[in-house]
Amino acid sequence: MKLPSGRLVHSRVVDDPGAALAAALDRELTGYAVLEPQETLLLAADARGVLTLTDGVPVLTYHTETDRGGPPALADLAVPGPYRLELVALPADVLADLHDTPALRVPPGMPAQRLAGDPDLAARTRNNAPDSRVRESPASGSDSGEPAQQSAVEAFLENEGKIEAIREQAREEARERAAEWGLDEVCE
Amino acid sequence: MVEAFAVASGKGGTGKTTSTLALGMALAEEYDVTVIDADTGMANLLFHAGLSSVDTTLHDVLVEGGAPVEAAVYDRFGMSVVPCGTSLAGFEAAEPERLRDVVATLAVDTDVILLDSPATLGSKSAVLPIVLADRVVVVLQPTIPALSDGLKVQEYAHSYGTETAGTIFNKVTDPDDVQSVAEKSRRYFDGPTLATVPDSDAARKARRAGEPLLAHAPAAAAAEAYRGAARDLDVRSGAADDVADRFRSAVIPEQR
Numbered sequence: 270m271k272l273p274s275g276r277l278v279h280s281r282v283v284d285d286p287g288a289a290l291a292a293a294l295d296r297e298l299t300g301y302a303v304l305e306p307q308e309t310l311l312l313a314a315d316a317r318g319v320l321t322l323t324d325g326v327p328v329l330t331y332h333t334e335t336d337r338g339g340p341p342a343l344a345d346l347a348v349p350g351p352y353r354l355e356l357v358a359l360p361a362d363v364l365a366d367l368h369d370t371p372a373l374r375v376p377p378g379m380p381a382q383r384l385a386g387d388p389d390l391a392a393r394t395r396n397n398a399p400d401s402r403v404r405e406s407p408a409s410g411s412d413s414g415e416p417a418q419q420s421a422v423e424a425f426l427e428n429e430g431k432i433e434a435i436r437e438q439a440r441e442e443a444r445e446r447a448a449e450w451g452l453d454e455v456c457e
Numbered sequence: 458m459v460e461a462f463a464v465a466s467g468k469g470g471t472g473k474t475t476s477t478l479a480l481g482m483a484l485a486e487e488y489d490v491t492v493i494d495a496d497t498g499m500a501n502l503l504f505h506a507g508l509s510s511v512d513t514t515l516h517d518v519l520v521e522g523g524a525p526v527e528a529a530v531y532d533r534f535g536m537s538v539v540p541c542g543t544s545l546a547g548f549e550a551a552e553p554e555r556l557r558d559v560v561a562t563l564a565v566d567t568d569v570i571l572l573d574s575p576a577t578l579g580s581k582s583a584v585l586p587i588v589l590a591d592r593v594v595v596v597l598q599p600t601i602p603a604l605s606d607g608l609k610v611q612e613y614a615h616s617y618g619t620e621t622a623g624t625i626f627n628k629v630t631d632p633d634d635v636q637s638v639a640e641k642s643r644r645y646f647d648g649p650t651l652a653t654v655p656d657s658d659a660a661r662k663a664r665r666a667g668e669p670l671l672a673h674a675p676a677a678a679a680a681e682a683y684r685g686a687a688r689d690l691d692v693r694s695g696a697a698d699d700v701a702d703r704f705r706s707a708v709i710p711e712q713r
């Protein structure tokens with residue numbers, strides 16, 4: 270997916286994708302959000318997730334490492350934070366051309382549901398979406414309901430490389446923090 | 458003889474407190490059970506157990522020259538329950554390290570200790586329950602964020618020499634679908650899937666009534682699922698002697 274450069278309106282580190290989605294929604298951003306995991310470890314250094322948004326509501330998703338779009342890209346994006354988040358504003362007409370890519374589309378509430386596991390945020394997002402999009406199903410047509418949520422979870426569990434990366438990162442963090450908190454030398 | 462379990466998930470709202478009390482009540486059929494709210498920064502077990510107006514809580518014990526542990530132990534629902542206060546001042550005054558002594562003291566006189574653990578791994582007080590426990594029960598939901606945080610908790614636990622006793626899938630909306638998720642996740646999580654607990658109005662109502670699920674709605678499917686989890690949990694009886702020492706000296710292994 271080729272993205273026009275646009276105007277950077279917000280850049281900071283967030284703990285999880287839910288915070289990123291909420292930031293975009295609260296601003297009613299028209300443009301795109303780039304999520305870059307801070308600790309990539311086994312992931313490619315340039316692994317990024319991209320979400321385009323209209324009025325803060327997600328329209329397309331894409332993942333740079335796996336080159337997948339739509340719901341599968343959400344599964345690819347689901348790695349532990351923190352992330353560097355960049356919100357970029359674009360004129361609506363520039364975005365409209367981009368949005369004519371059915372294979373990359375996701376229903377409005379799906380990112381909040383899958384990335385953040387946050388039904389309230391998903392509902393808030395759907396409330397902001399035009400009626401025409403609320404019942405939109407993704408390109409595959411088979412990936413919109415609850416079974417699809419499961420299949421995304423299963424796809425996540427089948428990605429052994431990513432799971433190993435999550436575990437490796439957690440082990441590393443656990444060791445570092447133990448030292449920091451003096452937990453490795455208490456007592457005895 | 459005692460075994461201490463941390464009930465943990467890494468993610469908020471997965472049902473750790475609900476599970477701690479439900480598992481505790483189910484285990485209390487067979488064992489002498491002590492439940493401790495080790496979520497000292499965001500305590501809420503007291504609200505689940507009808508203890509929100511008690512005078513002495515874990516916060517009062519975790520300070521220098523504070524109350525004796527026994528003063529914060531309440532006999533409720535067939536268990537010994539140690540609630541924690543909810544004030545920020547109480548949390549700030551509390552010295553996390555003192556939890557060791559609390560666990561060590563209570564361990565002498567009980568069979569099973571359940572530590573309701575915080576929804577974060579970001580501070581010493583947050584990881585201490587996992588450090589102190591013999592094993593961790595990981596509470597999951599069949600969602601990507603919950604599984605990913607559950608994996609993190611397990612890695613922290615293993616890094617700190619604490620094994621996995623098993624997993625509980627909570628708030629399950631589709632029992633058929635969760636089976637394949639549970640099967641796939643077994644590759645990564647040690648121990649059995651102890652239960653898949655349905656998303657249940659009874660659980661929400663129990664919380665509102667200030668009662669553990671098994672007291673409020675013992676016949677609910679969710680309650681039965683927790684009784685199944687208790688049956689599948691193989692409680693290991695540690696040596697009766699040096700129990701206290703074990704917890705007082707729990708340290709993180711050098712390298713694993």
Ligand SMILES: Nc1ncnc2c1ncn2[C@@H]1O[C@H](COP(=O)(O)OP(=O)(O)OP(=O)(O)O)[C@@H](O)[C@H]1O
Pocket residue numbers: 466468469470471472473474475476496499501575576627628629654655656657658660661662664679
């Ligand atoms: N199986 C269930 N079905 C429906 N609701 C549930 C279920 N289990 C727990 N809940 C509800 O979900 C909410 C969170 O549960 P609980 O307090 O046990 O989670 P927790 O993991 O301890 O949360 P925290 O991270 O805030 O400590 C409560 O309102 C509880 O009643």
Ligand SMILES: [Mg+2]
Pocket residue numbers: 473474475496501502573
């Ligand atoms: Mg809790």
